[in-house]
Amino acid sequence: MNANQNMNLNRNQVRNGGGRTFKFKPLVSFLTVFSFLLLAFSGVILYLRPEGSLARWVGWKAIGLDKSGWETVHNTFCLVFIIVGFIHLILNLKAIVIYLTAGIDRTRKNLAELVVAALLIFILLVSAVWRIPPVSWLMEGRSHFKNNPAGLLVKPPATDFEKLPLRRALEQMGKTPERILRELEARGLRGLSLESSLEEIARCNSMSPQELYLLIRAY
Ligand code: HEM
Numbered sequence: 001m002n003a004n005q006n007m008n009l010n011r012n013q014v015r016n017g018g019g020r021t022f023k024f025k026p027l028v029s030f031l032t033v034f035s036f037l038l039l040a041f042s043g044v045i046l047y048l049r050p051e052g053s054l055a056r057w058v059g060w061k062a063i064g065l066d067k068s069g070w071e072t073v074h075n076t077f078c079l080v081f082i083i084v085g086f087i088h089l090i091l092n093l094k095a096i097v098i099y100l101t102a103g104i105d106r107t108r109k110n111l112a113e114l115v116v117a118a119l120l121i122f123i124l125l126v127s128a129v130w131r132i133p134p135v136s137w138l139m140e141g142r143s144h145f146k147n148n149p150a151g152l153l154v155k156p157p158a159t160d161f162e163k164l165p166l167r168r169a170l171e172q173m174g175k176t177p178e179r180i181l182r183e184l185e186a187r188g189l190r191g192l193s194l195e196s197s198l199e200e201i202a203r204c205n206s207m208s209p210q211e212l213y214l215l216i217r218a219y
Pocket of ligand 1: 036039040041042043044046047048070071074075078079081082121
């Protein structure tokens with residue numbers, strides 16, 4: 001091959017992306033990795049999130065997303081992961097079966113590893129079903145984060161208190177609705193109506209229902 005032919009070949013390779021075509025298999029592999037990473041990350045955040053009503057009460061957020069935002073991320077990538085993971089499995093079935101049966105060098109049987117893995121999974125399953133350690137420790141940790149959100153100053157007077165219309169919330173607090181409405185208007189709060197919920201009014205004013213509650217309680 002002379003120098004001219006060599007240059008032409010190199011030019012064609014650059015034009016064709018270094019001689020490579022866009023391949024489906026690595027695309028699926030990358031999608032599987034990325035969706036798993038997002039799934040695991042959002043899963044950890046979900047582990048740390050407070051229970052629904054308390055999350056709304058303190059206006060809980062992590063990295064700018066609220067509870068339902070993280071649940072949406074987790075559910076979305078759960079679906080993506082199931083789909084691309086399944087395709088990844090099918091595309092690599094032969095290699096996976098060889099790896100799981102004869103090992104990567106095709107010289108050994110993995111019976112001992114198979115038995116130990118099955119045993120570990122079975123022990124964890126029993127521990128999960130009977131709620132005994134170590135799985136019970138995991139669930140105790142979850143309960144802690146569920147019931148003690150960062151930023152909780154005062155517990156809501158009743159479950160889903162933030163969903164009550166302002167009038168009912170004020171009555172339950174022993175306040176006169178019309179007087180408090182005037183006080184809040186004078187303070188410059190927006191979106192005020194006795195029929196709107198504490199949560200809606202708080203959101204309108206970039207505060208949490210808890211902060212609004214504490215403000216009202218001071219009057
Ligand atoms: C990759 C590691 C994963 C981690 C760390 C993780 C963690 C979590 C946690 C902590 C929760 C909340 C449980 C609770 O409310 O107490 C959750 C919910 C959930 N997870 Fe995962 N998860 C993972 C993978 C998956 C996968 C692979 C799927 C689907 C195949 C999945 C589907 C779901 C669904 C549907 C929920 C309910 C979400 C909701 O409340 O709307 N997760 N996950």
